[in-house]
Amino acid sequence: MPSEPIAAAGSPQLLSLRGINKSFGAVAALMDIELDVAEGEVVAVVGDNGAGKSTLVKVLSGVHSADSGTIAFEGREVTISSPAAAQHLGIATVFQDLALCDNLTVVDNLFLGREISPLRLNEVDMEVRSWELLRQLSAKIPSVRTPIAALSGGQRQTVAIARSLLGDPKIVILDEPTAALGVAQTAEVLNLVERLRERGHGVIMISHNMADVKAVADRVVVLRLGRNNGDFRVRDVSTEDIIAAITGATDNVVSRRSAARGTGQGPTQETDAS
Incomplete structure (x- = not known):
């Protein structure tokens, strides 16, 4: 059963979504979505395939515009009409494909399209700024002149986050x-998420990995079939409860076994009705 949205305690609210709807023809991808993110808070958004996670990310990043509903950023209602508008507001997105150029170096990827060039390329300033960004994240990158193709998956994710x-x-x-x-x-990337929180950023993390969610998230928001199906504090919810909200299951082998253990009964013979 969906829980009531949880307000972040003691931190200024950065982002609030209310009644967000998005359809593609006859297909309703998002229906009355609500989401809150506070300063210095990591909110995990989880759900099965087709739950609406990718559509929500694209609405927030300006790739798609919501059909209806309101988006408030730092207390004022805004419209995110394009990726440039999202960036101007202060919303940065690191997509799953990272959008890095393997043949270019770390510094070239960081400043691709945003080169420091009042008269000509200022290689020194870009390199100094690159190291500053990487140090803020406590990143383990051998050199900003290393080609992206030579980096590990975790290091590539680091570069993509630093660019954001x-x-x-x-x-x-x-x-x-x-x-x-x-x-x-994975541990390296989760450490980066911690660094973002420590620096006061609000973080929205889309994930299928419950271990990662439990490790770094403050709250978890569950989407199911395009709707909210739970908003929980991570410290107060079990992995089984999150999975039940994702799948819509209220009575299954896991929940019955947990209930039996909670009452002190031993395992019972169970049959699956499905």
Whole structure:
């Protein structure tokens, strides 16, 4: 059963979505979506395939415009009509494909399209700024002159996140940041999320990985079939409760076994009615 939205305690609200709807023809991708993100808060958005996560990211990043509903940023109602408008507001998005050029160096990727060039390319200033960004994230990059092709998956994610900080955003959206990464690289990326929170950024993290969600998120918002289906404080919710909200299951093998353990009964013979 969906819970009531939870207001962040003690932190200024950065982003509030109310009644967001988005349809593609006859297909309703988002229906009456609500979402709040406070300063220095990591909000995980989870849901099964087709739940509306990608559409929500694209609405917030300006790729799609919402059909109806309101978006408030720092207390004022705004319209996000394009990616440039989102960046101007202070919303940066790191998509799952990262959009990095393998043949270019770290510094070239960081400043691609935003080169410091009053008269000619200022290579020194760009390199200094690159190191500043990477140090803010406690990044483990050997050199800003290293080609992207030579970096690990975690290091590439680091470069993509560092690039998103160039415009000094207040909200950073990470779309499946640990997908297809190994254990060590995943830990590296989760440390980056912690650094973003420590610097006061609001973070929206799209993820399928419940371990990652429990590790770094303050709140988890569940989407199911384009609707809100739960808003929980991570410290107060179990992985089983989150999965039940994702799948819509209220009575299943996991929940029955948990209930039996809670009452002190031993495991019982269970049959699956499906």
